[in-house]
Every structure is written in structure tokens, then in C-alpha cells.
Amino acid sequence: MLELHDVQSGPVYDDCKCENGQEYTESNLTLPSRCYSPSGADCSWYRDCLERKFKCSGTEDDYAMAFATKFCNLYSQSYQDFSQDGQQWIDAVRKCLQVSLVQTLRPYLPFTCEDVKRIAFDSKTPCYVKPIPERRRSNSDDKMKILNDFVDSMAYTLHWQEKEVLWFSDPEINSNISASSETYIDIFLTDRNVYDLDVKNTTVPSNTINELKKMAQTGELNGNIDGFSIKILSSHGCLDANCDTLLFNVTANDNGMLL
Structure with a gap:
């Protein structure tokens, strides 16, 4: 729901529902199940999930280890220096950045290291500006x-x-x-x-x-x-x-x- 509709709560839309009798089990996945639903709080997600699938480390498109993990850890190191609102923003941004890359982990979608880098950088501005999905306006x-x-x-x-x-x-x-x-x-x-x-x-x-x-x-x-x-x-x-x-x-x- 976050990937397709930018919604993190409420009813599941038809295009995100499993069919009757269908079950997405651990055996269908090429990575641990936690990789497909990142919390944003765990910086090792880039190493254990993204890098594990694409193995881009050392290439010119090494986003996961050379860039994402580095800045994720910097946020963690300075986390206590931020106000409560600042910490809420950090949590939301880190989750948004990781969720935006979950699509590349789908076993039925062919992505490359170059694709991962492009999608990651394209998601930065939206995630920094609006990291939390919009709710109904009051x-x-x-x-x-x-x-x-x-x-x-x-x-x-x-x-x-x-x-x-x-x-x-x-x-x-x-x-x-x-x-x-x-x-x-x-x-x-x-x-x-x-x-x-x-x-x-x-x-x-x-x-x-x-x-x-x-x-x-x-x-x-x-x-x-x-x-x-x-x-x-x-x-x-x-x-x-x-x-x-x-x-x-x-x-x-x-x-x-x-x-």
C-alpha cells in the first residue's frame, strides 16, 4: 500500500490484496521477510537486503553501502541532538527511503544496480519534503x-x-x-x-x-x-x-x- 498508494493504514485496495487461497509465504521470497517491510530504524537493511540481492559494492552504482548506509548511520549518531519533532522527521524519512526501494527487491521484477541508484536518488526529495503519507485534510x-x-x-x-x-x-x-x-x-x-x-x-x-x-x-x-x-x-x-x-x-x- 505504501509503494503503490502512499497509504500506511486503513483498508487494503484490490490491487494490493491476495487472491482467495493465495498466501505469500517465506518460501516465495529470495530475502528475509523483514526486507519487504522495512521500519527505517535499522540501517543494516541496506546491507542485509539491498546489497544482498544486487551486490553493487565496489561498482560505480554502489548506492547501498557507499551512500545510503553511511547517511543512515549519521542520522543515528546525531539522533539525540534533534528535538522530538526532528526525531519524528528522521524516523519518517529513513522509512520512506527504504520503502521506496522495496519494489526493487520483488523477485519477479528485473532491476539492476543502476536502477537501484536512480530510484534511490529520485525518492530523496519526496521523502525529505513529505516523508509521512498524507492524511485526510481537516x-x-x-x-x-x-x-x-x-x-x-x-x-x-x-x-x-x-x-x-x-x-x-x-x-x-x-x-x-x-x-x-x-x-x-x-x-x-x-x-x-x-x-x-x-x-x-x-x-x-x-x-x-x-x-x-x-x-x-x-x-x-x-x-x-x-x-x-x-x-x-x-x-x-x-x-x-x-x-x-x-x-x-x-x-x-x-x-x-x-x-
């Missing part, structure tokens, strides 16, 4: 997207991308939010070079904060996103993430959303 997901899109539209208006300013938004979402309600969005600004190694040393321009304060107050940043009209009610800026040091606090000229 109303909270939709509201989160709308509010994040609103912040992105503000960033576009204020030219943050061109000014090498990196932004992160964190909307307050709960089940009571309606189309006419008020909510808060935390927006964190930092120099892009802090997270992007390709960017030279930069600092957030001083006029960036002044523009944000002014345009939030005058309503120039208000907008419509996916049919929702969003207005800023007030805006306050801080010099630290906990807002222990207040930089400004302004009230908008029109009613709307708390920012």
Missing part, C-alpha cells in the same frame, strides 16, 4: 493553510525574499475558529544566511520592521485568501521569541485579526 488544516498563505502574501508585499529575510509563521488554530473570529499569528523573522548556507552574511534591514508596523496599522497588508477576508486588528513586535523585550505595539485603523 478544517484545522485548511485554516492553517489559509493563515500561512496570508503571511506569505504579506512577505511578498514587503519584499522579504529580495531582502534576504527568512520568515516562519505559527498561527493559533483551534476548533472554535470561524470565518468571523479573531486569532493570533506569531511571525518569526531572521537573516536568511542563518538557515541557507548559499547566502552570504546578511542582516534584517531596519526598514523591514518599520514597513511591517506601518502597513499593518494602515491596513495595506489586509487581503483575501481562498475566499476569506483577513484584516489585521493589532500588531506588536518583539526582539526575542518569548517576547520579553517589546519593540512596538500598534493598533490598526480597522477591525480585523490579531497579529
